[in-house]
Ligand SMILES: O=P(O)(O)OC[C@@H](O)CO
């Protein structure tokens with residue numbers, strides 16, 4: 555039972571729901587009274603200052619550990635930088651129509667961001683067509699339809715502005731994508747100059763990526779390859795669109811901003827440290843990064 559708290563300190567709540575507080579407490583400095591966190595309501599974390607101001611300052615430091623101290627940024631690609639997820643959806647709907655089935659967002663949410671074979675296996679099994687179409691056959695058919703679509707990939711809103719801003723301020727940036735090299739080249743062929751701003755690119759077929767998202771392999775490999783790598787994951791900020799990618803970033807111990815498709819069920823938003831409707835809504839200064847000079851929004 556908590557002794558009556560001497561005073562409360564209102565901190566910015568780093569979590570979107572209070573069920574994450576226990577893991578937050580695990581970050582507390584040794585010796586800090588573990589029962590000090592009372593509740594998270596909205597964006598306020600009420601902390602009972604059960605002991606010295608130094609302890610409260612320690613909590614404030616932990617609460618802000620993720621934000622305010624970002625030094626490197628890692629970008630997902632499909633659905634985040636490039637408007638390519640719609641191609642996968644379009645092609646998968648066409649294939650399913652042949653079996654008089656419809657493709658829905660609950661399955662899409664599970665497939666996004668994953669390695670091709672993992673996504674394909676999910677697709678044929680959950681759609682109940684694995685007797686007539688193997689994951690490998692699905693990939694071959696899907697690829698033939700995607701070949702013509704990928705070279706037309708457009709950038710997502712705010713992608714160019716954010717990449718150019720961070721690069722111009724000397725913030726190291728890179729990509730960690732589930733996309734295979736052959737698809738990567740097709741998707742980015744209209745955006746070579748922009749992607750040349752990246753310090754490095756980790757692709758889905760990279761030898762260091764043993765497991766696809768939600769495993770952390772891609773983001774950990776990305777953190778290692780920076781000039782001053784390996785980067786402390788707490789100082790890395792990941793931008794992702796997919797639930798599997800957000801989980802992968804958290805599994806890598808990194809901070810993650812989710813920019814989800816508006817059709818994705820909101821229940822997938824809980825794991826991310828921040829959720830934005832668009833990259834245009836990102837405020838770098840909230841994360842200790844240089845603010846934009848333009849007043850885009
Ligand atoms: O990791 P990203 O770049 O989203 O690639 C995922 C892609 O393989 C299709 O979902």
Ligand SMILES: [Mg+2]
Pocket residue numbers: 630631632633634666667794795796799
């Ligand atoms: Mg993605």
